[in-house]
Amino acid sequence: MDDDPGRLTIRRSPNRWVLLSVSLIAWAVGATAVFQLSLVLPALRAETGMSLALAGALVGVANGGLTVAMLGWGLFADRFGERCAMSCGLSLCALLLCVAAATDGVAALFAVFALVGATASSVYAPSGQAVVRRFPVRQRALALGLTQTATPLSSALAAAIVPGVAAAYGLSVVWLGMAGLCLLTALVVFLFCGQPRADETPVVTASGGAEPVPWRRIYGACALLILPQSTLLTFSVSYLVDDRGWSPVQAGWLLSGALLLTVLTRPLAGYLADRLGAPLGLMRIFAFGNAVVLLFVVIGAVTRTWLGTVMVLVACVSTITGYGLASTAVAGFAARARLGRALGVQHTLQSLMTTAGPVVLSAVIGKAGYAGAFAVIAVAPLAGGALLPVAAERPGQSRQQCSSTSVEGAPARMAWWTRRR
Known part of the structure; x- marks a missing residue:
C-alpha cells in the first residue's frame, strides 16, 4: 500500500454509478431543505404575520447556517466518512423540520432554520468526496458534473411543487413532507453509500x-x-x-x-x-x-x-x-x-x-x-x-x-x- 500523502484513493466498483446517483439525490434533498423557504414566503407571511423583510431574513438565517457548517461537515467526513456525514446530517435535518412544523413562534423558527441550514450542508462536501474517492481520475470531472446537476434539477422540481402545496395545505405539511424526504434519503445513503476500502487503487493528485x-x-x-x-x-x-x-x-x-x-x-x-x-x-x-x-x-x-x-x-x-x-x-x-x-x-x-x-x-x-x-x-x-x-x-x-x-x-x-x- 502506498504511503505517499499526495495520493488520493479511488475504488473501481460496479456500484460507483449507484453511489453517484445516491450522492446526487442527497445533494438535491439537502439543497431543497433550505431553498424551499424561498418558495413559501407568501404562505409564511400569511400564517405567521411576518413582514417581507422578516421573512427574507429567515431565508438569510437558513443560508447563514448552511455556510457556517460546510467546513465542519467536510472535516467530519474526513474523520468518520461521507456515509456517516450525510446520513447523520440529513437525519438531524429531518428532526429539525418536524420541530419547525410544530413551532408557532417567530424567534423559534429563526433558531430552528439556522440549524436546518447547518444540518442540510452535510451533503455538499461529503457527496463530492464520495464521488471523487470512487471514480477513476479519467471520469472524475464527468461524475462531479453529473452530481452538480442536483441543484438546477431540484430547484426546478421544487419550484413546480412546493408553492402549490404550501398554498393548499399549509406550511406544516410542506415541512413534514420535506422531513420525510430527508429521512428517506438518509436511509438510502446509509444503505448504498459504503465506506471506501483500505486497499483502493491509488491515484496521484x-x-x-x-x-x-x-x-x-x-x-x-x-x-x-x-x-x-x-x-x-x-x-x-x-x-x-x-x-x-x-x-x-x-x-x-x-x-x-x-x-x-x-x-x-x-x-x-x-x-x-x-x-x-x-x-x-x-x-x-x-x-x-x-x-x-x-x-x-x-x-x-x-x-x-x-x-x-x-x-x-x-x-x-x-x-x-x-x-x-x-x-x-x-x-x-x-x-x-x-x-x-x-x-x-x-x-x-x-x-x-x-x-x-x-x-x-x-x-x-x-x-x-x-x-x-x-x-x-x-x-x-x-x-x-x-x-x-x-x-x-x-x-x-x-x-x-x-x-x-x-x-x-x-x-x-x-x-x-x-x-x-
Whole structure:
C-alpha cells in the first residue's frame, strides 16, 4: 500500500454509478431543505404575520447556517466518512423540520432554520468526496458534473411543487413532507453509500505530494469565478423586467431555461476536462471566454438592444458551466485524508460570495445601473482566470496514471478506459 500523502484513493466498483446517483439525490434533498423557504414566503407571511423583510431574513438565517457548517461537515467526513456525514446530517435535518412544523413562534423558527441550514450542508462536501474517492481520475470531472446537476434539477422540481402545496395545505405539511424526504434519503445513503476500502487503487493528485499546493490561488480564483454566476442569477430577472420591458413570468421562464440547460452543459464540460486531463486549463478558457461574454452583456445593457437579452442568457449558462469544474480542480490537489476539508473550504467560499456578492452589486446597480454592475463582474473572470495555478497542473498525468496502475488487481492495459482508446 502506498504511503505517499499526495495520493488520493479511488475504488473501481460496479456500484460507483449507484453511489453517484445516491450522492446526487442527497445533494438535491439537502439543497431543497433550505431553498424551499424561498418558495413559501407568501404562505409564511400569511400564517405567521411576518413582514417581507422578516421573512427574507429567515431565508438569510437558513443560508447563514448552511455556510457556517460546510467546513465542519467536510472535516467530519474526513474523520468518520461521507456515509456517516450525510446520513447523520440529513437525519438531524429531518428532526429539525418536524420541530419547525410544530413551532408557532417567530424567534423559534429563526433558531430552528439556522440549524436546518447547518444540518442540510452535510451533503455538499461529503457527496463530492464520495464521488471523487470512487471514480477513476479519467471520469472524475464527468461524475462531479453529473452530481452538480442536483441543484438546477431540484430547484426546478421544487419550484413546480412546493408553492402549490404550501398554498393548499399549509406550511406544516410542506415541512413534514420535506422531513420525510430527508429521512428517506438518509436511509438510502446509509444503505448504498459504503465506506471506501483500505486497499483502493491509488491515484496521484496534481501536486504529486512533492510540491506545496497553491491553495490560496485556487480558492481565490474559485471565489472570483463564482461572483458572475451569483450576480447573474440574482439580477437577470430584474434586468429583463426593468431595462428590457419583459414581464416577470417571461423573465422567470428564461432564467429557468438557462438553469435547465446547464444540466447538459456541466457534464459535457466535465467530460471534456477528463479527455484533456487539465480541468484548470479548461477553467481558464471558460473564465476568459466568460469575460468576453460579459463584455457583450455590458454593450447590450448600454445600448438597450436585444443583444443584452441574448447575452444574459448565454452568460448564465457559460458562467455556471465553467464553475462546475472547480470541485474537480480542488480534488485534484487534495490529499486523500484532507479531501473533505478541501471541498468544505471551497463550498464555504462559494456560499459566502453567493451571499455577499449580490448585496454589494445591488449598491452598484443603484449608482451606475445594470451596465455598471455587469462591467464590474466582467473583471472577476479575468482576474480569476489569471489567478488559476495552471502551471501547477500536470495535463498528461491523468492519462499516464490510467495506463500505469491496476484496477482491483487486473492489469492496467485491461482497464475499460484503456480499451476504449
